[in-house]
Amino acid sequence: MSKDITLNVNGIDHHVNIQGNETLLKVLRDKLGLTAAKEGCGAGECGACAVIYNGSPASSCLILAVEAEGVEILTLEGITPKDHLHPIQQAFIDKGAVQCGFCTPGMIITTYSLLKSNPDPSEDEIKKAISGNLCRCTGYVQIIEAIREAARRLKRVKGRRK
Amino acid sequence: MKNFINLGRDVNRLDGYDKVSGNAKYIADYEFPGMLYAKVLRSPHPHAEIISINTSAAEKMEGVIAVTHSGKCSHKMGLYLVDRPVFATGKVRFKGEPVAAVAALTEDIAAAAIKKIKVKYKMLPLVDNIEDALDKNATLVHPDLMKYSYLPIYYPKKGTNIFNHFPLRKGDIKKGFKQSYKIYENEFTLPQIQHVPMEPHGAIAKWDRNDKLTVYSSVQSPFTLRNLLRLAFGLSHKDVRVIAPYVGGGFGGKAGINMEPLAVALAKEAKGKWIKLIFSREEVFLGTTVRQAMRARVKTGIAKNGRIIAEEIEMIFDGGAYAEYGTNVVRAAGYTCIGPYDIKNVKGDTYGVYTNHLVGGAFRGFGHGELHWAVESQMDIIANDLKMDPAEFRRLNVLKPGSINSMGEKITKHTGDMVACIDAVAKDLKWGKPSKKPAKPYIKRGKGLAVLEKAPAMPANATSCARVKFNEDATVIVQFSGMEIGQGCITALTQIAAERLKMDVSKLHAAGLPDTDFSPYEWQTVASRITWAVGNAIINAVDDAHEKIKKVASKVLKVKASQLDIDGEKVFVIGNKGKSIALPLIIMGYQYPDGHTIGGPVEGVGTFTPHLTNLDAKTGQGHAAAEWTFGCEGAEIEVDTRTGELKILNLVGAFDLGTVINPSTARGQIIGGMIQGLGSAVLEELKYKDGKIANPSFVDYKIPTAADLPDKIKHIFIQTPDDGGPFGARAIGEHPMISIPPAIANAIYDATGVRIKALPLTDEKILSSLKEKK
Ligand code: FES
Ligand code: FES
Numbered sequence: 001m002s003k004d005i006t007l008n009v010n011g012i013d014h015h016v017n018i019q020g021n022e023t024l025l026k027v028l029r030d031k032l033g034l035t036a037a038k039e040g041c042g043a044g045e046c047g048a049c050a051v052i053y054n055g056s057p058a059s060s061c062l063i064l065a066v067e068a069e070g071v072e073i074l075t076l077e078g079i080t081p082k083d084h085l086h087p088i089q090q091a092f093i094d095k096g097a098v099q100c101g102f103c104t105p106g107m108i109i110t111t112y113s114l115l116k117s118n119p120d121p122s123e124d125e126i127k128k129a130i131s132g133n134l135c136r137c138t139g140y141v142q143i144i145e146a147i148r149e150a151a152r153r154l155k156r157v158k159g160r161r162k
Numbered sequence: 163m164k165n166f167i168n169l170g171r172d173v174n175r176l177d178g179y180d181k182v183s184g185n186a187k188y189i190a191d192y193e194f195p196g197m198l199y200a201k202v203l204r205s206p207h208p209h210a211e212i213i214s215i216n217t218s219a220a221e222k223m224e225g226v227i228a229v230t231h232s233g234k235c236s237h238k239m240g241l242y243l244v245d246r247p248v249f250a251t252g253k254v255r256f257k258g259e260p261v262a263a264v265a266a267l268t269e270d271i272a273a274a275a276i277k278k279i280k281v282k283y284k285m286l287p288l289v290d291n292i293e294d295a296l297d298k299n300a301t302l303v304h305p306d307l308m309k310y311s312y313l314p315i316y317y318p319k320k321g322t323n324i325f326n327h328f329p330l331r332k333g334d335i336k337k338g339f340k341q342s343y344k345i346y347e348n349e350f351t352l353p354q355i356q357h358v359p360m361e362p363h364g365a366i367a368k369w370d371r372n373d374k375l376t377v378y379s380s381v382q383s384p385f386t387l388r389n390l391l392r393l394a395f396g397l398s399h400k401d402v403r404v405i406a407p408y409v410g411g412g413f414g415g416k417a418g419i420n421m422e423p424l425a426v427a428l429a430k431e432a433k434g435k436w437i438k439l440i441f442s443r444e445e446v447f448l449g450t451t452v453r454q455a456m457r458a459r460v461k462t463g464i465a466k467n468g469r470i471i472a473e474e475i476e477m478i479f480d481g482g483a484y485a486e487y488g489t490n491v492v493r494a495a496g497y498t499c500i501g502p503y504d505i506k507n508v509k510g511d512t513y514g515v516y517t518n519h520l521v522g523g524a525f526r527g528f529g530h531g532e533l534h535w536a537v538e539s540q541m542d543i544i545a546n547d548l549k550m551d552p553a554e555f556r557r558l559n560v561l562k563p564g565s566i567n568s569m570g571e572k573i574t575k576h577t578g579d580m581v582a583c584i585d586a587v588a589k590d591l592k593w594g595k596p597s598k599k600p601a602k603p604y605i606k607r608g609k610g611l612a613v614l615e616k617a618p619a620m621p622a623n624a625t626s627c628a629r630v631k632f633n634e635d636a637t638v639i640v641q642f643s644g645m646e647i648g649q650g651c652i653t654a655l656t657q658i659a660a661e662r663l664k665m666d667v668s669k670l671h672a673a674g675l676p677d678t679d680f681s682p683y684e685w686q687t688v689a690s691r692i693t694w695a696v697g698n699a700i701i702n703a704v705d706d707a708h709e710k711i712k713k714v715a716s717k718v719l720k721v722k723a724s725q726l727d728i729d730g731e732k733v734f735v736i737g738n739k740g741k742s743i744a745l746p747l748i749i750m751g752y753q754y755p756d757g758h759t760i761g762g763p764v765e766g767v768g769t770f771t772p773h774l775t776n777l778d779a780k781t782g783q784g785h786a787a788a789e790w791t792f793g794c795e796g797a798e799i800e801v802d803t804r805t806g807e808l809k810i811l812n813l814v815g816a817f818d819l820g821t822v823i824n825p826s827t828a829r830g831q832i833i834g835g836m837i838q839g840l841g842s843a844v845l846e847e848l849k850y851k852d853g854k855i856a857n858p859s860f861v862d863y864k865i866p867t868a869a870d871l872p873d874k875i876k877h878i879f880i881q882t883p884d885d886g887g888p889f890g891a892r893a894i895g896e897h898p899m900i901s902i903p904p905a906i907a908n909a910i911y912d913a914t915g916v917r918i919k920a921l922p923l924t925d926e927k928i929l930s931s932l933k934e935k936k
Pocket of ligand 2: 097098099100101102103104134135136137138360410411648
């Protein structure tokens with residue numbers, strides 16, 4: 001059964017026609033052309049499809065698009081500033097936290113949400129926060145270093161604003 | 163160490179921007195107008211005859227455009243042994259084998275249509291393990307084995323399930339054992355495991371009505387895929403075009419040919435349409451290749467002074483339902499069978515056997531994780547029994563300059579420094595000092611280490627080509643077809659090009675994602691060989707470009723070309739830098755004041771061919787290793803003896819990788835490999851029940867998460883330059899995964915006195931072994 005809905009993604013209202021069984025991930029990727037979120041398992045087990053959903057990270061492969069109507073959704077495309085990179089993104093590059101890059105969008109989304117709620121996380125808190133994001137390439141160590149570096153840089157930015 | 167301008171530097175990954183911004187496109191991100199979506203029907207049985215396939219109900223469904231199966235597509239494929247049909251033909255040989263496929267307007271329609279295909283099966287006896295396969299009265303998984311085509315460096319055995327037997331003979335094994343003071347014999351096993359790239363496999367294919375085939379694929383080896391596709395489907399190379407987007411992890415699982423023929427077979431039935439086939443995670447578990455299971459028996463003879471003087475090793479690999487690429491895993495494990503040891507008398511027999519299990523194939527380590535599990539456990543057993551320090555026992559016996567390795571190659575000081583790797587790990591682990599005593603008496607701590615070696619496993623004709631193209635402003639585009647599968651080759655290769663060009667890396671752009679119509683040839687991105695092999699091709703390409711520039715400059719400056727040199731900005735007369743031409747004035751052709759122009763756009767082409775030989779059929783002696791990388795890995799662990807719970811306190815790895823091109827990406831390879839090794843050591847196992855895979859999901863097949871990291875993890879670079887590598891670099895991609903399992907098993911023994919000989923080292927297994935010991 002198809003249905004017309006409005007999805008608020010990255011601050012923009014999108015009117016889309018969807019099937020009742022379509023996931024938010026599928027609609028983001030196939031209908032809105034937002035392909036940063038990836039499908040790694042389709043079962044809520046890998047974190048590759050993470051988006052910010054109502055302020056917290058969520059697996060968009062587990063959410064039906066119909067349920068997402070009226071919810072604020074933020075994807076990696078949405079947190080990337082217009083003409084440069086977000087400090088988290090830059091820290092991932094600088095610290096060598098990227099290899100094949102398939103887990104990277106989900107990792108950055110999880111980091112974005114972690115640092116919003118906890119600007120100065122300990123190593124254990126970081127490990128816990130990203131333990132739902134599988135990465136087969138990096139062994140996580142450089143990702144953790146990038147998250148710490150991003151936290152430092154974000155604090156500096158905030159400090160300057162004060 | 164030499165003064166490099168671009169090497170040994172943490173140049174940020176050149177693909178970093180694409181990957182952190184979501185700009186990087188992977189196979190599933192591609193959509194084309196009018197695209198059709200494919201689904202595959204898979205066998206529910208591990209071994210059965212196909213009595214009939216009825217597709218009429220599926221074909222009648224609205225929105226179904228094409229249906230295919232072995233009746234329409236009977237092609238076979240394989241890199242080394244052509245034994246694998248695109249669709250199960252006559253019988254199914256593993257649960258999950260493709261039987262038919264559908265292309266439809268939507269994925270949902272294709273999925274519904276698959277369910278309407280009716281297949282009648284008649285069960286066949288199950289070959290469920292190595293023992294079944296080798297039984298005298300074994301059911302043959304491939305009765306037609308001898309009719310298949312294969313390279314003459316493999317030795318299948320008629321009338322058996324053995325698809326390859328690699329013998330290795332060195333010295334006089336009988337004499338060796340006769341002279342031995344002590345002899346040890348043990349058996350070790352490990353199960354099949356999955357690569358688990360985070361990106362599921364996928365391919366998009368279009369077969370035009372003029373019989374031109376275009377394939378996009380998540381592929382490690384675009385040119386080899388092109389070759390194998392054209393062989394399978396009877397086309398010419400010029401009519402097949404493979405385009406390779408970013409690959410979300412390979413680890414061997416996207417090497418050779420994989421699932422692409424399924425999409426191509428459908429494309430042939432729906433000419434002119436793009437067919438998109440993306441595997442689900444379950445299909446990645448069921449329908450791609452895996453690391454083969456193995457059983458090894460090692461018998462070692464020791465002289466009174468602790469020197470190993472004889473070793474007999476028999477390794478049997480469970481290659482699964484089709485051997486294909488896995489044939490060469492058997493060979494590679496076979497010629498390295500004793501690991502990095504200097505042993506005079508060796509008898510090795512390495513077999514690959516067919517079973518009704520998942521298809522074994524290339525996997526990071528390529529037989530070496532398997533053989534070192536056996537060898538490095540055995541060495542520890544021996545050292546402990548001899549009451550020798552296990553590190554010292556290895557120092558005494560490993561390969562050193564002057565040693566002769568298993569296949570008769572002489573080790574020189576350029577081969578690498580194994581002892582330095584052992585020393586570095588021992589130092590980090592505070593070897594020789596007991597672990598700090600845990601507060602609780604039921605917690606036991608221990609340390610272990612294990613060495614390793616690996617050379618790229620490739621045929622003697624595995625070649626590479628690269629190009630460097632100057633732009634008008636004297637910036638440079640580097641072209642090669644080593645695949646960026648996460649290892650960082652785009653960045654490392656660009657650094658190598660920049661170094662040879664004497665330019666800063668920021669002046670270069672790497673066109674690193676291959677298209678076989680436009681990109682230079684590359685055999686495969688496997689075997690940790692890309693930085694090493696393509697790096698050499700790039701150096702040759704730069705030299706070729708420089709020769710071309712000098713040729714023109716010699717006319718303009720009226721000196722011999724040999725009197726000229728080039729830095730990143732100009733070509734100049736040696737000893738007279740004032741007499742020079744700025745590069746932008748010459749690289750598109752040099753124009754004289756009157757307007758006439760000589761020369762033309764400068765493009766350099768370079769190739770690289772390793773110097774290898776085939777190995778002797780009876781003795782396995784010869785030269786199959788283009789270069790070796792040596793390493794040592796160590797672990798400190800603790801075990802809760804009440805529960806068997808294993809905690810990893812420290813992992814350390816030291817590798818002689820020669821000149822380090824990019825410390826950050828090299829570290830990424832090492833740490834990532836060690837953690838994948840940790841997964842294979844303590845977590846990962848594909849489990850079978852009645853011949854069917856029981857855990858094809860992340861719920862039941864766990865890989866390491868950030869929560870599984872050891873308290874400490876460390877990488878150490880040993881840098882003995884390789885005399886054949888680009889600027890002295892050698893391979894590092896696979897090695898860090900190899901010896902983590904034996905290092906941990908040896909540490910468990912040190913802590914508890916319990917020796918586990920079957921991977922993985924789960925808490926349950928540790929607990930039951932502790933109970934047995936009591
Ligand atoms: S794709 Fe959603 S969690 Fe894996
Ligand atoms: S970088 Fe490849 S999965 Fe994380």
